[in-house]
Amino acid sequence: MTSQQQNAPRSPARVKRGRVSPMATVAAITAAALVGVGVLAVQANGSAPNKAPSAVAAKQQPPVSTNQVGQPVSPAPDPALALPASSGTGKRMVYSLSKARIWLVGADEKVQMSAAVVPSTVIPAAGTYAVSKRIANNQSADRVAVQYEVLWGPKGDTTKFAMEAVSSLPGDQMPMKPEAKTGGVRLTQNDALAVWQFAVLQTPVVVVA
Structure with a gap:
């Protein structure tokens, strides 16, 4: 290639x-x-995420009732759970036959616990009794193994009735209604343990209709 071609x-x-x-x-x-x-x-x-966590959490919270000025209002107590009137004074255990429920009342007149029960097949008369004996493990009159048994009854038979739990059941399961003759009033194991810890000897047991 020539220099002219290169510079062209x-x-x-x-x-x-x-x-x-x-x-x-x-x-x-x-x-x-x-x-x-x-x-x-x-x-x-x-x-x-599809939704912000705060929005999901807010949606899951239950609505709060308010009054006319926007202040939160507590739900009204269930009348069926109220301590029966004319059920004694001082520390006591109250047993309502019609409501099939007990109340543990402290010396300050405050209800410490209320629980549903399965009534016994032998029905106690309304009146005031006293805890006469406590047995950790026993066999009830209908041959069911029970525990946390708190016994009470009339003067002629101070162990005729009892608050008790069925030993074979889980802690929060209500027992079935007994079929055979028994004075055992049955609760869940958790509730029966609370009764056991509350009802020392001579604790009044007030039975109301």
Whole structure:
């Protein structure tokens, strides 16, 4: 190749083919950036929870009742769970036959616990008795193994009745109604344990209709 050929300028056609339009380059870069942003948005959307935790937690909270000025109002107590009237004074255990429920009342007249019971097949008369004996494990009159047995009864038979739990049941399961003759008033094991801890010897047992 001669020196004239080396120094000769390119033809206009060749220069035109070798250049890239600056506008085209900017457009291509902008398009690529938009595609990348779209991919990141899709990935972020796929990994994010559908709902914010605070919104879910707020939705799960129960509604709170309020009065006319917007102050929270406690729900009214269930009358069926109220301590029966004319059920004695001082520390005592109250047993309602009609409600099939007991109340443990402290010396300050405050109810420490209330629990449903399964009544015995032998029904005690209304009146005031006293705890006469406590047996950790025993066999009831209907030959069922029981525990946390707190016995009470009339003067002629101070162990005729009892608060007790069926030994074979889980702690929070109510026992079935006894079929055979028994003075055992039955509770869950958890409730019977509370009675056992509360009702020491000579604790009054007040039976109401």
